[in-house]
Amino acid sequence: MPITPDTKDWTWVLTRPCPECGFDATAIELSEVGSYVRANAGIWADVLERDTVRERPDDSTWSPLEYACHVRDVHSLFAQRLVLAMTHENPVFPDWNQDEAAVQGRYADQALEQVASDLMDAAFAAAEAFDAVPAEAAGRRGRRSDGASFTIETLGRYYVHDIVHHAWDVTRERD
Numbered sequence: 001m002p003i004t005p006d007t008k009d010w011t012w013v014l015t016r017p018c019p020e021c022g023f024d025a026t027a028i029e030l031s032e033v034g035s036y037v038r039a040n041a042g043i044w045a046d047v048l049e050r051d052t053v054r055e056r057p058d059d060s061t062w063s064p065l066e067y068a069c070h071v072r073d074v075h076s077l078f079a080q081r082l083v084l085a086m087t088h089e090n091p092v093f094p095d096w097n098q099d100e101a102a103v104q105g106r107y108a109d110q111a112l113e114q115v116a117s118d119l120m121d122a123a124f125a126a127a128e129a130f131d132a133v134p135a136e137a138a139g140r141r142g143r144r145s146d147g148a149s150f151t152i153e154t155l156g157r158y159y160v161h162d163i164v165h166h167a168w169d170v171t172r173e174r175d
Contacts, residue, residue: 011148013161021168025157030138033156034127037075040163041123044068047170048116054108062102064170068115069107070098071166075122078159079129085142085152086133093144130156 017024028036047053047064056063062070077096084091101107138153150158 010161011158014154014157018161018165021161021165023161023164023168025161028157028160030130030133030135030153030156033160034131036160037123037127037130037163040071040160040167041120041127043167043171044071044119045116047167048112053112061169063108065110065112065115066102066107067166067170068119069105069110070102071163072115072119072122073098073101073105074159074162074166075119075126078155078162079122079126081142081150081155082126082129082133082152085140085150085155086137088142090141090143093142095145126159 013023013025015026017026048068050064053064053068056066081093084093133152139151141149141151142155143149
């Protein structure tokens with residue numbers, strides 16, 4: 001599946017490796033989600049120390065700082081979705097518009113030290129929440145308003161791909 005700026009539904013990453021970043025979410029076990037999240041969090045401290053952290057590579061691509069703010073918010077979002085799936089029967093997750101969040105949250109203007117601290121806090125809280133999921137709860141379900149359905153296990157896989165992909169976005173060599 002070619003990835004374009006119009007690609008809205010990334011759930012296909014649950015069935016095959018991502019053609020951009022190469023990450024294979026199908027290989028992730030629920031018990032590994034917390035470890036992946038913690039490892040990924042460490043990448044962002046280095047990213048936020050770059051001299052070019054506020055620079056966008058082009059008009060349509062976020063700066064490393066904006067990506068870090070997004071990833072911070074992704075950690076909180078997936079922790080919230082996990083709680084909903086653990087405490088309700090097949091809940092509908094509240095909608096979240098990442099582009100709107102970036103504008104309203106003024107991602108480009110945020111303080112680097114605060115973003116680094118908040119990202120680590122959110123990552124470790126989400127990792128602990130996923131670590132605490134008992135194996136028998138892996139099949140509990142939740143869904144987005146667009147109809148995409150997840151088990152807690154696939155929610156974890158989707159989440160890990162998202163943060164790994166964004167780390168790839170800010171560490172890869174651009175053409």
